[in-house]
Amino acid sequence: MIDEITFVENIMKKLTMFLMTGILVASCTSAKKASEVSAVYIPAATYAGLNCEQLAAAADRVKATVPAIEAAVNATQKTDKNKEIAAWVLFWPAAMMMQGNAAEQAQLANAKGQLDAIATAAMGKDCG
Numbered sequence: 001m002i003d004e005i006t007f008v009e010n011i012m013k014k015l016t017m018f019l020m021t022g023i024l025v026a027s028c029t030s031a032k033k034a035s036e037v038s039a040v041y042i043p044a045a046t047y048a049g050l051n052c053e054q055l056a057a058a059a060d061r062v063k064a065t066v067p068a069i070e071a072a073v074n075a076t077q078k079t080d081k082n083k084e085i086a087a088w089v090l091f092w093p094a095a096m097m098m099q100g101n102a103a104e105q106a107q108l109a110n111a112k113g114q115l116d117a118i119a120t121a122a123m124g125k126d127c128g
Helices: 002-026 052-090 102-124
Strands: none
Touching: 052 102
16 A cells, blocks of 8 residues: 555655646747747837838738748747657756747837838838
8 A cells, every 4th residue: 555655645745746847848948939020119210201002012021031930930939849859758957048039029029010010111102
């Protein structure tokens, strides 16, 4: 009976350690998915001198770049997560040096901000 309790306690301890390690590994990287990146503020005044047609063209140009940037953000995030898991398993201090995907996040946040600014400028000009 005592052996069974000790056995169960050992399993519970190992399970708890495994779960805590998993949570730690999953939460360490600063890399984000594209859906987690927020737009940066870009003043609508940047586009105030454009007419409705020019605003639409500017929006189309920015929208054309977004899928590639989102794919780069997601790919970098996935790669970073995989490297982080490997680093924790093989050499845990290396996991502390993960770089994330800040450059890709900044590009995407800028594109989202541009689209917001263009939309605001278009509303100010009553563009349909």
